[in-house]
Amino acid sequence: MVVDPRMIYVYSYYRDAELRGATLLLKLLMRVDDSESQVKLSRHLADETRHAWLWTKKIADLGFTPVSITDGYQVRLGQQIGIPKTLVDLFALTVIVEERAQRRYLAHARRPDIDPTIQEILHEVTKDETWHIGWIKGKLRELAARNGGEEKMLVTLERYREIDRKVVAAMEARERDAFGFSFSDEPVANL
Numbered sequence: 001m002v003v004d005p006r007m008i009y010v011y012s013y014y015r016d017a018e019l020r021g022a023t024l025l026l027k028l029l030m031r032v033d034d035s036e037s038q039v040k041l042s043r044h045l046a047d048e049t050r051h052a053w054l055w056t057k058k059i060a061d062l063g064f065t066p067v068s069i070t071d072g073y074q075v076r077l078g079q080q081i082g083i084p085k086t087l088v089d090l091f092a093l094t095v096i097v098e099e100r101a102q103r104r105y106l107a108h109a110r111r112p113d114i115d116p117t118i119q120e121i122l123h124e125v126t127k128d129e130t131w132h133i134g135w136i137k138g139k140l141r142e143l144a145a146r147n148g149g150e151e152k153m154l155v156t157l158e159r160y161r162e163i164d165r166k167v168v169a170a171m172e173a174r175e176r177d178a179f180g181f182s183f184s185d186e187p188v189a190n191l
């Protein structure tokens with residue numbers, strides 16, 4: 001089987017995003033004090049590290065090793081967002097990152113020429129996201145309400161979303177240069 005080396009980069013970007021997502025959850029685990037969140041974060045962290053492993057294993061099964069990614073999604077996001085200061089900031093950032101992962105994986109899974117083994121991994125890593133996004137959003141709202149900070153939370157979410165859109169647009173443009181299309185593009189019908 002001939003492997004397109006560009007795909008090893010794509011899977012390495014996915015792996016990097018999962019690992020950095022897990023790092024964000026570890027930061028939350030160290031800061032959140034209620035026991036219910038400790039349990040949910042532990043479960044959530046286990047999911048993200050498993051997702052990172054699924055991409056790592058796929059790369060290895062193809063006969064490659066993961067490429068070191070220094071300009072991935074979270075790094076670019078972090079450069080513009082700065083260091084999240086409050087717990088609300090950290091939860092808000094997690095919401096944005098999770099929503100983006102879900103959107104991207106679903107878009108990739110819609111590609112008409114997709115390899116079935118990749119489709120399977122995309123299904124596997126996407127199926128946990130509804131729960132991830134749901135509980136993180138719920139906790140974010142609860143924390144913001146407790147401190148009377150709903151307005152501030154909405155402003156923060158909007159700021160992060162704006163940065164996310166810019167970062168993703170730049171990454172998609174780079175992908176189009178490399179492939180002639182982005183895996184996030186809507187597939188063109190009847191080609």
Ligand SMILES: [Fe+2]
Nearest residue numbers: 018048051125
């Ligand atoms: Fe994930």
Ligand SMILES: [Fe+2]
Nearest residue numbers: 098128129132
């Ligand atoms: Fe997730």
